[in-house]
Amino acid sequence: MNSNVWFYTLSTIAQTCGTILALGGTFVIFRFDKLQTALGNYRGRIVRIVQTWRGDSKKPDAFFDESDRDVRDQYLTIVRDNEEQLDNLFNEHIDGLYEAFEGRPIKRGLQGSQQEIINQVRAERERWCTRMVDLYSKNIEMKQTIHSYLKWALILLTLSILFSVVLLSVGFDSSIIKVAAFLVTVIISAISIVYTAIAVWKIGSKNPIM
Numbered sequence: 602m603n604s605n606v607w608f609y610t611l612s613t614i615a616q617t618c619g620t621i622l623a624l625g626g627t628f629v630i631f632r633f634d635k636l637q638t639a640l641g642n643y644r645g646r647i648v649r650i651v652q653t654w655r656g657d658s659k660k661p662d663a664f665f666d667e668s669d670r671d672v673r674d675q676y677l678t679i680v681r682d683n684e685e686q687l688d689n690l691f692n693e694h695i696d697g698l699y700e701a702f703e704g705r706p707i708k709r710g711l712q713g714s715q716q717e718i719i720n721q722v723r724a725e726r727e728r729w730c731t732r733m734v735d736l737y738s739k740n741i742e743m744k745q746t747i748h749s750y751l752k753w754a755l756i757l758l759t760l761s762i763l764f765s766v767v768l769l770s771v772g773f774d775s776s777i778i779k780v781a782a783f784l785v786t787v788i789i790s791a792i793s794i795v796y797t798a799i800a801v802w803k804i805g806s807k808n809p810i811m
Contacts, residue, residue, distance in 0.1 A: 607773040607783065611765040614790045618761045621794060625801050629751055632804055636744055639809035640669060643737035647676045654679050669741045676734060736810045743807050750800035757793030764789065 648664045651657065651672070664672060764786040768779070 604773040608769065610787065611769045611783070614765040614786065615762050615769070618758045618765075618790060618793065621797055622755070622758045622762075625754065625797055628801060629747065629804060632807075632809075633744075633747065636740060636747070636809040639811050640737070640740050640744065642811065643733060643740065644669060644672055646733060647672055647737060651675050651679060654683070669737070669744075673734060673737055673741065740810055743809065747804050747807065750804055754793070754797040754800045757789065757796055761786065761790040761793045 644664075651664075652659070764782070768782055768786060771779070773779070
C-alpha cells in the first residue's frame with residue numbers, strides 16, 4: 602500500500618459517508634413527517650376521548666408533553682376500567698335510537714330485532730375503538746423501528762467519517778498500527794454503507810397508517 606491509496610481511499614470514504622448521511626437524512630425526515638401526521642391524527646382522537654371521559658379541563662395541546670405510549674395507555678385504562686358503564690351508556694343510546702325510528706334499522710346494513718341491532722352496532726363500535734388504538738400502536742412501533750435504524754446508521758457512518766478524517770490528518774506510513782487502523786476503517790465503512798442502504802430500504806417500505 603502506498604500514500605496514494607491511503608489518501609484516495611480515506612478521502613473517498615469520508616465523502617461517500619457524508620453524502621449518504623445527508624441524502625439518507627433528507628429521506629428519513631420526509632418519512633418522519635408523514636408518520637408524525639398519522640400519529641397526530643390518531644392521537645387527537647384518543648386525546649378527545651380521554652378528555653371527555655375524565656372530564657379533564659386540560660387543553661388538548663397540554664397532552665403533547667406526554668409520550669404517545671402514555672396517551673394510548675390512558676385510553677386503554679379508561680376502556681378497561683369502565684367497560685360496564687360504557688356498555689350501559691351505549692345500550693341506553695341505542696334503545697333511544699331504535700324507539701325513535703319505530704323499530705326500523707337505525708343504520709344502513711343493519712337488520713333484525715332490536716337486540717340484534719344493538720349487538721351489531723356494539724360490535725361495530727368495539728371494532729372501531731380497537732382498530733383505532735391498534736393502528737395508533739402500529740404507528741408508534743413503526744416510529745421506534747425507524748429510530749432504531751436511524752440511530753445505528755448514524756453511529757456507523759459517523760464513526761467511518763471520524764476514523765477516515767483522523768487517519769488522513771496523521772498522514773501515511775507503513776507502520777503496522779496505521780495499516781491495521783486503515784483496514785478497520787475500510788471494514789467499518791463497508792458495513793456502515795451496507796447497513797444504511799438496508800435501513801433506508803426498510804424505512805422506505807414502512808408506510809404510515811393514516
